[in-house]
Amino acid sequence: MPEGHTIHRLARDLNATLGDAPVVAWSPQGRFDSGAAALDGRPLVKAEAWGKYLFCDFGTDQVLHVHLGLIGKFRDRGAPAPPVVGEIRLRLEGPGATWDLSGPTRCELVDPSEQDLITAKLGADPLRHRPDVGSARAKFARTDRAVGAVLLDQSVVAGIGNVYRAEILFLCGIHPARPSRSLTDDEFDQVWAETVRLLRIGMRLGRIITTDPAEVGRPRSRMTNADRLYVYHQEFCRRCGDQLRTLDLGGRPIGFCPTCQPA
Ligand SMILES: [Zn+2]
Structure with a gap:
Protein backbone atom coordinates (compact mmCIF):
# COMPACT_ATOMS: atom_id res chain seq x y z
CA MET A 1 0.00 0.00 0.00
CA LYS A 121 -10.30 11.62 12.15
CA LEU A 122 -6.66 11.62 11.11
CA GLY A 123 -3.74 11.99 13.48
CA ALA A 124 -0.66 14.15 13.11
CA ASP A 125 0.81 13.98 9.61
CA PRO A 126 4.61 14.21 9.79
CA LEU A 127 4.80 15.63 6.26
CA ARG A 128 2.31 18.45 6.75
CA HIS A 129 3.24 21.93 7.88
CA ARG A 130 3.12 22.12 11.71
CA PRO A 131 1.72 18.68 12.55
CA ASP A 132 0.07 18.31 15.95
CA VAL A 133 2.87 16.36 17.65
CA GLY A 134 1.37 17.00 21.08
CA SER A 135 -1.79 15.10 20.17
CA ALA A 136 0.24 12.15 18.88
CA ARG A 137 2.30 12.14 22.06
CA ALA A 138 -0.84 12.18 24.21
CA LYS A 139 -2.40 9.30 22.24
CA PHE A 140 0.78 7.23 22.60
CA ALA A 141 0.78 7.86 26.33
CA ARG A 142 -2.77 6.80 26.98
CA THR A 143 -2.92 3.34 25.47
CA ASP A 144 -1.57 -0.07 26.43
CA ARG A 145 -1.77 -1.25 22.84
CA ALA A 146 1.51 -2.43 21.31
CA VAL A 147 3.53 0.43 19.88
CA GLY A 148 3.78 -1.49 16.60
CA ALA A 149 -0.01 -1.39 16.27
CA VAL A 150 -0.35 2.24 17.40
CA LEU A 151 2.07 3.38 14.68
CA LEU A 152 -0.26 1.89 12.04
CA ASP A 153 -3.30 3.64 13.49
CA GLN A 154 -4.06 6.53 11.11
CA SER A 155 -5.88 8.40 13.86
CA VAL A 156 -2.62 8.65 15.82
CA VAL A 157 -0.05 9.28 13.07
CA ALA A 158 -1.34 9.72 9.53
CA GLY A 159 0.69 8.28 6.69
CA ILE A 160 2.71 5.47 8.26
CA GLY A 161 2.19 2.03 6.73
CA ASN A 162 3.54 -1.44 7.30
CA VAL A 163 7.02 -0.80 5.94
CA TYR A 164 7.76 2.43 7.79
CA ARG A 165 6.45 1.27 11.17
CA ALA A 166 8.84 -1.70 11.21
CA GLU A 167 11.81 0.39 10.09
CA ILE A 168 11.12 3.24 12.54
CA LEU A 169 10.98 0.89 15.53
CA PHE A 170 14.15 -0.89 14.46
CA LEU A 171 16.03 2.41 14.16
CA CYS A 172 14.79 3.45 17.60
CA GLY A 173 15.70 0.08 19.16
CA ILE A 174 12.13 -0.38 20.40
CA HIS A 175 10.46 -3.79 20.55
CA PRO A 176 7.20 -3.59 18.55
CA ALA A 177 5.14 -5.36 21.23
CA ARG A 178 6.01 -2.86 23.97
CA PRO A 179 2.94 -1.12 25.36
CA SER A 180 2.75 2.31 23.78
CA ARG A 181 2.29 3.84 27.22
CA SER A 182 5.69 2.50 28.36
CA LEU A 183 7.61 4.73 25.96
CA THR A 184 9.53 7.50 27.69
CA ASP A 185 9.28 11.08 26.43
CA ASP A 186 12.72 10.70 24.89
CA GLU A 187 11.69 7.51 23.12
CA PHE A 188 8.57 9.16 21.72
CA ASP A 189 10.70 12.10 20.52
CA GLN A 190 13.03 9.68 18.81
CA VAL A 191 10.14 7.81 17.15
CA TRP A 192 8.68 11.09 15.89
CA ALA A 193 12.05 12.38 14.66
CA GLU A 194 12.73 9.15 12.75
CA THR A 195 9.24 9.22 11.28
CA VAL A 196 9.70 12.75 9.94
CA ARG A 197 13.21 12.04 8.69
CA LEU A 198 12.33 8.80 6.90
CA LEU A 199 9.11 10.05 5.30
CA ARG A 200 10.92 13.14 3.99
CA ILE A 201 13.59 10.94 2.41
CA GLY A 202 10.84 8.74 0.92
CA MET A 203 9.01 11.73 -0.50
CA ARG A 204 12.16 13.16 -2.03
CA LEU A 205 13.27 9.88 -3.62
CA GLY A 206 9.85 8.43 -4.43
CA ARG A 207 10.74 5.16 -2.69
CA ILE A 208 11.18 3.93 0.85
CA ILE A 209 14.83 3.92 1.87
CA THR A 210 15.67 3.69 5.56
CA THR A 211 19.23 2.37 5.57
CA ASP A 212 22.23 4.58 6.21
CA PRO A 213 24.34 5.05 3.06
CA ALA A 214 27.51 4.78 5.18
CA GLU A 215 26.38 1.36 6.45
CA VAL A 216 25.39 0.10 3.01
CA GLY A 217 28.44 1.51 1.27
CA ARG A 218 26.67 3.43 -1.50
CA PRO A 219 24.51 6.52 -1.87
CA ARG A 220 20.73 6.21 -1.70
CA SER A 221 20.45 6.95 -5.40
CA ARG A 222 22.37 3.76 -6.19
CA MET A 223 20.81 1.45 -3.60
CA THR A 224 19.16 -1.72 -4.83
CA ASN A 225 16.04 -3.23 -3.29
CA ALA A 226 18.27 -5.50 -1.22
CA ASP A 227 20.05 -2.46 0.27
CA ARG A 228 17.26 -0.15 1.29
CA LEU A 229 15.57 -1.63 4.39
CA TYR A 230 16.62 -3.01 7.78
CA VAL A 231 13.83 -5.37 8.81
CA TYR A 232 10.82 -5.30 6.47
CA HIS A 233 10.85 -8.61 4.54
CA GLN A 234 14.46 -9.16 5.59
CA GLU A 235 15.84 -12.36 7.09
CA PHE A 236 18.87 -11.28 9.10
CA CYS A 237 19.69 -8.14 11.03
CA ARG A 238 21.97 -5.87 9.00
CA ARG A 239 23.59 -4.64 12.23
CA CYS A 240 24.06 -7.66 14.50
CA GLY A 241 23.49 -10.56 12.12
CA ASP A 242 20.77 -12.17 14.24
CA GLN A 243 17.84 -13.89 12.64
CA LEU A 244 14.89 -11.48 12.55
CA ARG A 245 11.53 -12.46 14.01
CA THR A 246 7.98 -11.65 13.06
CA LEU A 247 4.95 -10.71 15.15
CA ASP A 248 1.37 -10.08 14.13
CA LEU A 249 0.44 -6.58 15.30
CA GLY A 250 -2.38 -4.38 14.13
CA GLY A 251 -3.55 -7.21 11.89
CA ARG A 252 -0.34 -7.34 9.88
CA PRO A 253 3.09 -8.93 10.33
CA ILE A 254 5.99 -6.81 11.57
CA GLY A 255 9.63 -7.89 11.52
CA PHE A 256 12.06 -6.99 14.29
CA CYS A 257 15.49 -7.89 15.64
CA PRO A 258 15.31 -9.57 19.08
CA THR A 259 18.81 -8.28 19.92
CA CYS A 260 18.63 -4.68 18.67
CA GLN A 261 15.03 -4.29 19.88
CA PRO A 262 14.96 -5.99 23.29
CA ALA A 263 11.65 -6.67 24.96
ZN1 LIG B 1 20.08 -6.72 15.37
Missing part, protein backbone atom coordinates in the same frame (compact mmCIF):
# COMPACT_ATOMS: atom_id res chain seq x y z
CA PRO A 2 1.29 3.48 -0.78
CA GLU A 3 2.35 5.22 2.43
CA GLY A 4 2.12 8.94 3.17
CA HIS A 5 5.30 9.86 1.32
CA THR A 6 3.74 8.64 -1.95
CA ILE A 7 0.62 10.75 -1.54
CA HIS A 8 2.52 13.89 -0.55
CA ARG A 9 4.80 13.48 -3.54
CA LEU A 10 1.76 12.96 -5.73
CA ALA A 11 0.17 16.18 -4.48
CA ARG A 12 3.39 18.07 -5.11
CA ASP A 13 3.75 16.64 -8.63
CA LEU A 14 0.10 17.32 -9.52
CA ASN A 15 0.56 20.95 -8.45
CA ALA A 16 3.81 21.25 -10.36
CA THR A 17 2.66 19.65 -13.62
CA LEU A 18 -0.96 20.75 -13.97
CA GLY A 19 -0.24 24.33 -12.95
CA ASP A 20 -2.90 26.95 -13.52
CA ALA A 21 -4.15 25.93 -16.96
CA PRO A 22 -7.64 24.47 -17.51
CA VAL A 23 -7.58 20.68 -17.19
CA VAL A 24 -9.42 18.24 -19.43
CA ALA A 25 -11.05 15.75 -17.04
CA TRP A 26 -12.86 12.60 -18.13
CA SER A 27 -13.43 9.01 -17.05
CA PRO A 28 -12.23 6.65 -19.80
CA GLN A 29 -13.70 3.71 -17.89
CA GLY A 30 -16.99 5.56 -17.39
CA ARG A 31 -17.34 4.95 -13.66
CA PHE A 32 -16.64 8.57 -12.77
CA ASP A 33 -18.39 10.31 -15.68
CA SER A 34 -20.42 12.84 -13.73
CA GLY A 35 -17.63 13.63 -11.27
CA ALA A 36 -15.13 14.18 -14.08
CA ALA A 37 -17.63 16.36 -15.96
CA ALA A 38 -17.85 18.66 -12.93
CA LEU A 39 -14.06 19.17 -13.02
CA ASP A 40 -13.61 19.37 -16.79
CA GLY A 41 -12.27 22.70 -18.03
CA ARG A 42 -11.28 23.89 -14.56
CA PRO A 43 -7.72 24.58 -13.42
CA LEU A 44 -6.29 22.66 -10.49
CA VAL A 45 -6.14 25.22 -7.70
CA LYS A 46 -4.38 23.01 -5.20
CA ALA A 47 -3.68 19.35 -4.49
CA GLU A 48 -2.85 18.41 -0.92
CA ALA A 49 -2.20 15.24 1.03
CA TRP A 50 -3.25 14.30 4.53
CA GLY A 51 -1.73 10.98 5.48
CA LYS A 52 -2.79 8.57 2.75
CA TYR A 53 -5.65 10.79 1.54
CA LEU A 54 -5.42 13.10 -1.45
CA PHE A 55 -7.63 16.16 -1.98
CA CYS A 56 -7.67 18.18 -5.20
CA ASP A 57 -9.40 21.55 -5.27
CA PHE A 58 -10.51 22.71 -8.73
CA GLY A 59 -12.16 25.87 -7.48
CA THR A 60 -15.65 24.35 -7.50
CA ASP A 61 -17.86 23.84 -4.48
CA GLN A 62 -16.70 20.23 -4.19
CA VAL A 63 -13.24 18.73 -3.78
CA LEU A 64 -11.89 15.62 -5.52
CA HIS A 65 -11.05 13.02 -2.87
CA VAL A 66 -8.83 10.08 -3.80
CA HIS A 67 -7.64 7.16 -1.70
CA LEU A 68 -5.41 4.75 -3.57
CA GLY A 69 -5.95 1.81 -1.21
CA LEU A 70 -3.85 -1.27 -1.84
CA ILE A 71 -3.52 -1.29 -5.62
CA GLY A 72 -4.50 2.18 -6.78
CA LYS A 73 -2.13 4.16 -9.01
CA PHE A 74 -2.13 7.80 -10.09
CA ARG A 75 0.53 8.23 -12.74
CA ASP A 76 1.73 10.91 -15.12
CA ARG A 77 1.71 9.54 -18.68
CA GLY A 78 3.28 12.66 -20.16
CA ALA A 79 1.99 14.98 -22.86
CA PRO A 80 0.46 14.94 -25.37
CA ALA A 81 -2.03 12.48 -23.89
CA PRO A 82 -1.20 8.92 -24.95
CA PRO A 83 -3.88 6.31 -25.80
CA VAL A 84 -5.75 5.00 -22.75
CA VAL A 85 -4.46 1.66 -21.49
CA GLY A 86 -6.40 -0.42 -18.95
CA GLU A 87 -9.18 0.64 -16.63
CA ILE A 88 -8.71 4.35 -16.03
CA ARG A 89 -11.18 5.84 -13.56
CA LEU A 90 -10.08 9.42 -14.12
CA ARG A 91 -7.78 11.12 -16.58
CA LEU A 92 -6.57 14.70 -16.03
CA GLU A 93 -4.96 16.26 -19.10
CA GLY A 94 -2.95 19.46 -18.83
CA PRO A 95 -0.59 21.09 -21.32
CA GLY A 96 2.43 19.27 -19.89
CA ALA A 97 1.06 16.17 -18.20
CA THR A 98 -1.58 13.44 -18.40
CA TRP A 99 -2.52 11.92 -15.04
CA ASP A 100 -4.23 8.52 -15.09
CA LEU A 101 -5.94 7.22 -11.97
CA SER A 102 -6.59 3.48 -11.81
CA GLY A 103 -7.81 1.09 -9.12
CA PRO A 104 -8.51 3.60 -6.32
CA THR A 105 -10.51 2.66 -3.23
CA ARG A 106 -12.09 6.11 -3.31
CA CYS A 107 -12.53 8.57 -6.14
CA GLU A 108 -15.34 10.98 -5.37
CA LEU A 109 -16.35 14.58 -5.06
CA VAL A 110 -16.90 15.71 -1.48
CA ASP A 111 -18.15 18.90 0.15
CA PRO A 112 -15.61 20.84 2.23
CA SER A 113 -17.53 19.71 5.32
CA GLU A 114 -17.03 16.05 4.33
CA GLN A 115 -13.34 16.75 3.78
CA ASP A 116 -13.18 18.21 7.28
CA LEU A 117 -14.83 15.08 8.66
CA ILE A 118 -12.24 12.87 6.99
CA THR A 119 -9.24 14.90 8.14
CA ALA A 120 -10.64 15.38 11.65
Whole structure:
Protein backbone atom coordinates (compact mmCIF):
# COMPACT_ATOMS: atom_id res chain seq x y z
CA MET A 1 0.00 0.00 0.00
CA PRO A 2 1.29 3.48 -0.78
CA GLU A 3 2.35 5.22 2.43
CA GLY A 4 2.12 8.94 3.17
CA HIS A 5 5.30 9.86 1.32
CA THR A 6 3.74 8.64 -1.95
CA ILE A 7 0.62 10.75 -1.54
CA HIS A 8 2.52 13.89 -0.55
CA ARG A 9 4.80 13.48 -3.54
CA LEU A 10 1.76 12.96 -5.73
CA ALA A 11 0.17 16.18 -4.48
CA ARG A 12 3.39 18.07 -5.11
CA ASP A 13 3.75 16.64 -8.63
CA LEU A 14 0.10 17.32 -9.52
CA ASN A 15 0.56 20.95 -8.45
CA ALA A 16 3.81 21.25 -10.36
CA THR A 17 2.66 19.65 -13.62
CA LEU A 18 -0.96 20.75 -13.97
CA GLY A 19 -0.24 24.33 -12.95
CA ASP A 20 -2.90 26.95 -13.52
CA ALA A 21 -4.15 25.93 -16.96
CA PRO A 22 -7.64 24.47 -17.51
CA VAL A 23 -7.58 20.68 -17.19
CA VAL A 24 -9.42 18.24 -19.43
CA ALA A 25 -11.05 15.75 -17.04
CA TRP A 26 -12.86 12.60 -18.13
CA SER A 27 -13.43 9.01 -17.05
CA PRO A 28 -12.23 6.65 -19.80
CA GLN A 29 -13.70 3.71 -17.89
CA GLY A 30 -16.99 5.56 -17.39
CA ARG A 31 -17.34 4.95 -13.66
CA PHE A 32 -16.64 8.57 -12.77
CA ASP A 33 -18.39 10.31 -15.68
CA SER A 34 -20.42 12.84 -13.73
CA GLY A 35 -17.63 13.63 -11.27
CA ALA A 36 -15.13 14.18 -14.08
CA ALA A 37 -17.63 16.36 -15.96
CA ALA A 38 -17.85 18.66 -12.93
CA LEU A 39 -14.06 19.17 -13.02
CA ASP A 40 -13.61 19.37 -16.79
CA GLY A 41 -12.27 22.70 -18.03
CA ARG A 42 -11.28 23.89 -14.56
CA PRO A 43 -7.72 24.58 -13.42
CA LEU A 44 -6.29 22.66 -10.49
CA VAL A 45 -6.14 25.22 -7.70
CA LYS A 46 -4.38 23.01 -5.20
CA ALA A 47 -3.68 19.35 -4.49
CA GLU A 48 -2.85 18.41 -0.92
CA ALA A 49 -2.20 15.24 1.03
CA TRP A 50 -3.25 14.30 4.53
CA GLY A 51 -1.73 10.98 5.48
CA LYS A 52 -2.79 8.57 2.75
CA TYR A 53 -5.65 10.79 1.54
CA LEU A 54 -5.42 13.10 -1.45
CA PHE A 55 -7.63 16.16 -1.98
CA CYS A 56 -7.67 18.18 -5.20
CA ASP A 57 -9.40 21.55 -5.27
CA PHE A 58 -10.51 22.71 -8.73
CA GLY A 59 -12.16 25.87 -7.48
CA THR A 60 -15.65 24.35 -7.50
CA ASP A 61 -17.86 23.84 -4.48
CA GLN A 62 -16.70 20.23 -4.19
CA VAL A 63 -13.24 18.73 -3.78
CA LEU A 64 -11.89 15.62 -5.52
CA HIS A 65 -11.05 13.02 -2.87
CA VAL A 66 -8.83 10.08 -3.80
CA HIS A 67 -7.64 7.16 -1.70
CA LEU A 68 -5.41 4.75 -3.57
CA GLY A 69 -5.95 1.81 -1.21
CA LEU A 70 -3.85 -1.27 -1.84
CA ILE A 71 -3.52 -1.29 -5.62
CA GLY A 72 -4.50 2.18 -6.78
CA LYS A 73 -2.13 4.16 -9.01
CA PHE A 74 -2.13 7.80 -10.09
CA ARG A 75 0.53 8.23 -12.74
CA ASP A 76 1.73 10.91 -15.12
CA ARG A 77 1.71 9.54 -18.68
CA GLY A 78 3.28 12.66 -20.16
CA ALA A 79 1.99 14.98 -22.86
CA PRO A 80 0.46 14.94 -25.37
CA ALA A 81 -2.03 12.48 -23.89
CA PRO A 82 -1.20 8.92 -24.95
CA PRO A 83 -3.88 6.31 -25.80
CA VAL A 84 -5.75 5.00 -22.75
CA VAL A 85 -4.46 1.66 -21.49
CA GLY A 86 -6.40 -0.42 -18.95
CA GLU A 87 -9.18 0.64 -16.63
CA ILE A 88 -8.71 4.35 -16.03
CA ARG A 89 -11.18 5.84 -13.56
CA LEU A 90 -10.08 9.42 -14.12
CA ARG A 91 -7.78 11.12 -16.58
CA LEU A 92 -6.57 14.70 -16.03
CA GLU A 93 -4.96 16.26 -19.10
CA GLY A 94 -2.95 19.46 -18.83
CA PRO A 95 -0.59 21.09 -21.32
CA GLY A 96 2.43 19.27 -19.89
CA ALA A 97 1.06 16.17 -18.20
CA THR A 98 -1.58 13.44 -18.40
CA TRP A 99 -2.52 11.92 -15.04
CA ASP A 100 -4.23 8.52 -15.09
CA LEU A 101 -5.94 7.22 -11.97
CA SER A 102 -6.59 3.48 -11.81
CA GLY A 103 -7.81 1.09 -9.12
CA PRO A 104 -8.51 3.60 -6.32
CA THR A 105 -10.51 2.66 -3.23
CA ARG A 106 -12.09 6.11 -3.31
CA CYS A 107 -12.53 8.57 -6.14
CA GLU A 108 -15.34 10.98 -5.37
CA LEU A 109 -16.35 14.58 -5.06
CA VAL A 110 -16.90 15.71 -1.48
CA ASP A 111 -18.15 18.90 0.15
CA PRO A 112 -15.61 20.84 2.23
CA SER A 113 -17.53 19.71 5.32
CA GLU A 114 -17.03 16.05 4.33
CA GLN A 115 -13.34 16.75 3.78
CA ASP A 116 -13.18 18.21 7.28
CA LEU A 117 -14.83 15.08 8.66
CA ILE A 118 -12.24 12.87 6.99
CA THR A 119 -9.24 14.90 8.14
CA ALA A 120 -10.64 15.38 11.65
CA LYS A 121 -10.30 11.62 12.15
CA LEU A 122 -6.66 11.62 11.11
CA GLY A 123 -3.74 11.99 13.48
CA ALA A 124 -0.66 14.15 13.11
CA ASP A 125 0.81 13.98 9.61
CA PRO A 126 4.61 14.21 9.79
CA LEU A 127 4.80 15.63 6.26
CA ARG A 128 2.31 18.45 6.75
CA HIS A 129 3.24 21.93 7.88
CA ARG A 130 3.12 22.12 11.71
CA PRO A 131 1.72 18.68 12.55
CA ASP A 132 0.07 18.31 15.95
CA VAL A 133 2.87 16.36 17.65
CA GLY A 134 1.37 17.00 21.08
CA SER A 135 -1.79 15.10 20.17
CA ALA A 136 0.24 12.15 18.88
CA ARG A 137 2.30 12.14 22.06
CA ALA A 138 -0.84 12.18 24.21
CA LYS A 139 -2.40 9.30 22.24
CA PHE A 140 0.78 7.23 22.60
CA ALA A 141 0.78 7.86 26.33
CA ARG A 142 -2.77 6.80 26.98
CA THR A 143 -2.92 3.34 25.47
CA ASP A 144 -1.57 -0.07 26.43
CA ARG A 145 -1.77 -1.25 22.84
CA ALA A 146 1.51 -2.43 21.31
CA VAL A 147 3.53 0.43 19.88
CA GLY A 148 3.78 -1.49 16.60
CA ALA A 149 -0.01 -1.39 16.27
CA VAL A 150 -0.35 2.24 17.40
CA LEU A 151 2.07 3.38 14.68
CA LEU A 152 -0.26 1.89 12.04
CA ASP A 153 -3.30 3.64 13.49
CA GLN A 154 -4.06 6.53 11.11
CA SER A 155 -5.88 8.40 13.86
CA VAL A 156 -2.62 8.65 15.82
CA VAL A 157 -0.05 9.28 13.07
CA ALA A 158 -1.34 9.72 9.53
CA GLY A 159 0.69 8.28 6.69
CA ILE A 160 2.71 5.47 8.26
CA GLY A 161 2.19 2.03 6.73
CA ASN A 162 3.54 -1.44 7.30
CA VAL A 163 7.02 -0.80 5.94
CA TYR A 164 7.76 2.43 7.79
CA ARG A 165 6.45 1.27 11.17
CA ALA A 166 8.84 -1.70 11.21
CA GLU A 167 11.81 0.39 10.09
CA ILE A 168 11.12 3.24 12.54
CA LEU A 169 10.98 0.89 15.53
CA PHE A 170 14.15 -0.89 14.46
CA LEU A 171 16.03 2.41 14.16
CA CYS A 172 14.79 3.45 17.60
CA GLY A 173 15.70 0.08 19.16
CA ILE A 174 12.13 -0.38 20.40
CA HIS A 175 10.46 -3.79 20.55
CA PRO A 176 7.20 -3.59 18.55
CA ALA A 177 5.14 -5.36 21.23
CA ARG A 178 6.01 -2.86 23.97
CA PRO A 179 2.94 -1.12 25.36
CA SER A 180 2.75 2.31 23.78
CA ARG A 181 2.29 3.84 27.22
CA SER A 182 5.69 2.50 28.36
CA LEU A 183 7.61 4.73 25.96
CA THR A 184 9.53 7.50 27.69
CA ASP A 185 9.28 11.08 26.43
CA ASP A 186 12.72 10.70 24.89
CA GLU A 187 11.69 7.51 23.12
CA PHE A 188 8.57 9.16 21.72
CA ASP A 189 10.70 12.10 20.52
CA GLN A 190 13.03 9.68 18.81
CA VAL A 191 10.14 7.81 17.15
CA TRP A 192 8.68 11.09 15.89
CA ALA A 193 12.05 12.38 14.66
CA GLU A 194 12.73 9.15 12.75
CA THR A 195 9.24 9.22 11.28
CA VAL A 196 9.70 12.75 9.94
CA ARG A 197 13.21 12.04 8.69
CA LEU A 198 12.33 8.80 6.90
CA LEU A 199 9.11 10.05 5.30
CA ARG A 200 10.92 13.14 3.99
CA ILE A 201 13.59 10.94 2.41
CA GLY A 202 10.84 8.74 0.92
CA MET A 203 9.01 11.73 -0.50
CA ARG A 204 12.16 13.16 -2.03
CA LEU A 205 13.27 9.88 -3.62
CA GLY A 206 9.85 8.43 -4.43
CA ARG A 207 10.74 5.16 -2.69
CA ILE A 208 11.18 3.93 0.85
CA ILE A 209 14.83 3.92 1.87
CA THR A 210 15.67 3.69 5.56
CA THR A 211 19.23 2.37 5.57
CA ASP A 212 22.23 4.58 6.21
CA PRO A 213 24.34 5.05 3.06
CA ALA A 214 27.51 4.78 5.18
CA GLU A 215 26.38 1.36 6.45
CA VAL A 216 25.39 0.10 3.01
CA GLY A 217 28.44 1.51 1.27
CA ARG A 218 26.67 3.43 -1.50
CA PRO A 219 24.51 6.52 -1.87
CA ARG A 220 20.73 6.21 -1.70
CA SER A 221 20.45 6.95 -5.40
CA ARG A 222 22.37 3.76 -6.19
CA MET A 223 20.81 1.45 -3.60
CA THR A 224 19.16 -1.72 -4.83
CA ASN A 225 16.04 -3.23 -3.29
CA ALA A 226 18.27 -5.50 -1.22
CA ASP A 227 20.05 -2.46 0.27
CA ARG A 228 17.26 -0.15 1.29
CA LEU A 229 15.57 -1.63 4.39
CA TYR A 230 16.62 -3.01 7.78
CA VAL A 231 13.83 -5.37 8.81
CA TYR A 232 10.82 -5.30 6.47
CA HIS A 233 10.85 -8.61 4.54
CA GLN A 234 14.46 -9.16 5.59
CA GLU A 235 15.84 -12.36 7.09
CA PHE A 236 18.87 -11.28 9.10
CA CYS A 237 19.69 -8.14 11.03
CA ARG A 238 21.97 -5.87 9.00
CA ARG A 239 23.59 -4.64 12.23
CA CYS A 240 24.06 -7.66 14.50
CA GLY A 241 23.49 -10.56 12.12
CA ASP A 242 20.77 -12.17 14.24
CA GLN A 243 17.84 -13.89 12.64
CA LEU A 244 14.89 -11.48 12.55
CA ARG A 245 11.53 -12.46 14.01
CA THR A 246 7.98 -11.65 13.06
CA LEU A 247 4.95 -10.71 15.15
CA ASP A 248 1.37 -10.08 14.13
CA LEU A 249 0.44 -6.58 15.30
CA GLY A 250 -2.38 -4.38 14.13
CA GLY A 251 -3.55 -7.21 11.89
CA ARG A 252 -0.34 -7.34 9.88
CA PRO A 253 3.09 -8.93 10.33
CA ILE A 254 5.99 -6.81 11.57
CA GLY A 255 9.63 -7.89 11.52
CA PHE A 256 12.06 -6.99 14.29
CA CYS A 257 15.49 -7.89 15.64
CA PRO A 258 15.31 -9.57 19.08
CA THR A 259 18.81 -8.28 19.92
CA CYS A 260 18.63 -4.68 18.67
CA GLN A 261 15.03 -4.29 19.88
CA PRO A 262 14.96 -5.99 23.29
CA ALA A 263 11.65 -6.67 24.96
ZN1 LIG B 1 20.08 -6.72 15.37
